[in-house]
Amino acid sequence: MRKILLSVLAACALAACGDKTPEPAKESVAPAPAPGPNLTKQPDVGQVEQVAVTAKGTGMTPGAAINDALKTAIAQVNGVQIEATTSSVNMFAQATATLDVQTAKGTDSARAVGTMQGQAFADEIVASSRGTVSSFKVRNITPPAEGKGSYIVDIEARIAKFKAPADAGKIKIVVAPLRTNKQSFDIGGRQVPAQEVLSAIRQQIIDTLSQTGRFTVLDRQFGSEIENELEMIGSGQTSNNDFAKLGQALSADLVWVGVVNELAYSKHVRTLQTSDRDLVSYSGGWSVSQRMINLATRQILQSSTLQGTPPAIAPTTLGTGVDAVAIMKNIQSDVVKKTTEAILLRTFPISVVERTGNDVVLSQGGQAVREHGRYQVYLQGKELKDPQTGQSLGNIESLCCEVVVDRVTPNISYGKLENVKLDLNGVQPGALQLREAIAEITKKPAADAAEIKETPVKPGKTASKNSPPRESGNAKAKDGDW
Numbered sequence: 001m002r003k004i005l006l007s008v009l010a011a012c013a014l015a016a017c018g019d020k021t022p023e024p025a026k027e028s029v030a031p032a033p034a035p036g037p038n039l040t041k042q043p044d045v046g047q048v049e050q051v052a053v054t055a056k057g058t059g060m061t062p063g064a065a066i067n068d069a070l071k072t073a074i075a076q077v078n079g080v081q082i083e084a085t086t087s088s089v090n091m092f093a094q095a096t097a098t099l100d101v102q103t104a105k106g107t108d109s110a111r112a113v114g115t116m117q118g119q120a121f122a123d124e125i126v127a128s129s130r131g132t133v134s135s136f137k138v139r140n141i142t143p144p145a146e147g148k149g150s151y152i153v154d155i156e157a158r159i160a161k162f163k164a165p166a167d168a169g170k171i172k173i174v175v176a177p178l179r180t181n182k183q184s185f186d187i188g189g190r191q192v193p194a195q196e197v198l199s200a201i202r203q204q205i206i207d208t209l210s211q212t213g214r215f216t217v218l219d220r221q222f223g224s225e226i227e228n229e230l231e232m233i234g235s236g237q238t239s240n241n242d243f244a245k246l247g248q249a250l251s252a253d254l255v256w257v258g259v260v261n262e263l264a265y266s267k268h269v270r271t272l273q274t275s276d277r278d279l280v281s282y283s284g285g286w287s288v289s290q291r292m293i294n295l296a297t298r299q300i301l302q303s304s305t306l307q308g309t310p311p312a313i314a315p316t317t318l319g320t321g322v323d324a325v326a327i328m329k330n331i332q333s334d335v336v337k338k339t340t341e342a343i344l345l346r347t348f349p350i351s352v353v354e355r356t357g358n359d360v361v362l363s364q365g366g367q368a369v370r371e372h373g374r375y376q377v378y379l380q381g382k383e384l385k386d387p388q389t390g391q392s393l394g395n396i397e398s399l400c401c402e403v404v405v406d407r408v409t410p411n412i413s414y415g416k417l418e419n420v421k422l423d424l425n426g427v428q429p430g431a432l433q434l435r436e437a438i439a440e441i442t443k444k445p446a447a448d449a450a451e452i453k454e455t456p457v458k459p460g461k462t463a464s465k466n467s468p469p470r471e472s473g474n475a476k477a478k479d480g481d482w
Contacts, residue, residue, distance in 0.1 A: 050134050050158045051077045058150040062116060062141065063096025065153040070125070074132060077159040116141060116153075134158045164250075170216045171347065174252040175206050178288075180260040187331075188282060188324040189267040197328065198260065204336040205256075211366025212340075213411040214348040218252055252295045256343065261287040265310060265327050272317070282322055283312035286331055290339060292346065302346045308334045337367070344368060352377070352403075352432040353412070358420065360403060362413040362434065371408045374438040377401045379422055380431045398422060400432060 053076050057069025115121055116138045125136045135158040142152040178198040184191040210217045219226070265284035272279055285308060292302040310330055313322065344350065350368060354361035362369065369375070381396035401420040405413050417424075424432075 047163050048160050049163050051161050052156070052158050053077060054139070054154070054156050057153045057155070059153075060150055061096075062151050062153070065141070065151040066096055066116070066125075066138070066155070069153045069155045070133065070136075070157065073155065073157045074159055077161045132160055134160055168216060168250060170214065171254060172216045172218055172250050172252050173209065173254045173256060174218050174220055175202055175209070176220075176255055176257045178202055178258045178260055180263075182260075182263075185263045186284075187265050187328050188322040190324045192324070192328060194260075197263065197332070201260075201332050201335050204332060205339055208336055208340045208367040209343065211410050212344065212348070212364050212368050213366075214344070214364065216250065218250060254301070255293045255295055256290065257293065258288050258290040258339065261289060261305070263287075263331065265322070265324075265331065267322075268315075270315070275317075277317045279315045279317055281313055281315040285309040286335060288335055288339065290342065292343060302342065304342060306335070306338045306342060308338060310334070340367065350434040351430045353429050355417075355424070355427075355429075355432075358417040360415055360417060360432075362403070362405070362415060363430075365409045365411050365413045369405050369408060369413050369434070370437070371405055373405050375403050375405070375434045376436050376438060377403050377417065377432050378435055379427065380433060397433075400424070402438060403434065 053073045055069045055073040055076065057065045057067065057072060059065035059068050122136045122138075126133050137156045138153060139156055140154040144150055178201060180194050180198065182194050184193050185197055186192075206217055209215050263284075263286040265282060268281045268283065270279045271277070287305060287307045289305045290303070291300055293300055308331070310327060344364070348364070350362055350364045352360045353363045377400045378397040379400045381398060383395050384393040385391065386393055400422045401417045403415045403417055405415040407414045
């Protein structure tokens with residue numbers, strides 16, 4: 001019997017061992033998928049959120065103590081600028097008047113406490129705040145001892161706060177209207193009003209800086225339209241939550257100012273004495289003095305004079321004219337390009353933010369770079385400091401290569417590195433920075449070169465009988481330039 005029992009136990013043990021389920025192997029955690037493109041992102045214009053706070057207030061009456069507590073609560077969330085405009089002592093005067101009447105002689109303070117902690121009173125406070133206070137509760141009130149001293153109130157409240165968009169953290173810049181001492185500019189014999197030209201240049205500078213994505217460009221032109229919208233909020237025509245948008249105007253960090261010293265493309269006429277024909281030519285240029293000023297300190301961060309010269313048209317007797325509108329646009333584009341380049345070079349140099357082999361992504365787009373343009377690229381090295389002042393002198397730069405821009409989007413650009421002179425393995429993003437543009441050299445056909453060489457006609461003198469007509473060469477030059 002004992003042998004049978006031992007056999008049964010052994011069999012059960014073996015069965016148990018055989019049926020035992022092995023521990024599952026630990027599953028490897030798959031890496032999180034790389035974030036894909038956000039195709040549903042909406043513009044970040046900020047939003048109103050609710051912030052819960054507690055605050056204490058003191059006053060000679062319950063109403064004054066509640067006003068003081070509410071001022072403190074609002075100031076904790078939105079700062080003193082909101083407290084000064086929306087939570088003044090008189091803001092909740094109507095809601096707290098009953099309390100002050102009930103306790104004026106100290107005979108009905110119990111009733112005042114009951115009123116203060118009731119839902120009807122809380123609703124009246126919320127309504128009086130016009131959206132600044134979204135909920136309100138009196139947690140405790142301490143009357144003055146023996147009728148002397150101040151009331152102490154402890155409250156809970158939810159305060160509406162405007163959460164600024166992420167762009168508000170960028171450098172905020174204002175582009176001031178350009179100035180000049182001229183009433184008009186001579187463009188090909190046509191007098192163009194100065195303000196017409198300056199307004200167009202300013203708007204293009206604003207457009208370009210906005211498209212770089214590096215600045216928060218503040219509007220200073222359509223103030224009346226913005227004030228009309230804010231008045232609608234202040235008058236209660238919109239949702240109460242919109243009151244949190246009041247007092248949120250941003251002030252500038254930098255102010256850009258520019259003065260146009262010269263801007264012209266003039267027509268020059270000289271009458272030939274031998275043939276009584278007019279020799280006509282066109283030439284001109286522009287000059288803009290620009291400054292970038294720190295608003296808080298009025299410190300000039302950058303000051304320079306920018307210049308440009310559009311292609312001239314050589315003297316000719318063909319009576320040629322020019323397209324004044326096209327020339328004006330070209331000059332304006334040149335002013336905007338050099339101005340914005342000067343601003344960006346001082347604040348945000350264009351850098352390579354992503355590189356796969358020789359394919360690169362640049363940190364700026366819009367009008368900061370030109371599609372199909374070629375630029376020098378430098379590798380940033382050790383930072384140097386002035387031993388006398390301790391100020392940064394910049395980084396040691398090594399010429400790396402050239403980049404040709406293939407495609408430009410509003411915020412970034414795509415290109416290819418060429419003529420690479422350095423080993424780029426291990427180079428960190430941002431260490432490669434763009435500098436000057438490289439002009440593309442276009443060779444003229446040999447026939448044209450010979451023709452120009454053979455006709456060195458100076459203004460005021462006629463060509464020799466053996467030389468080709470000067471007009472044909474000039475006509476070709478004019479067509480090529482414009």
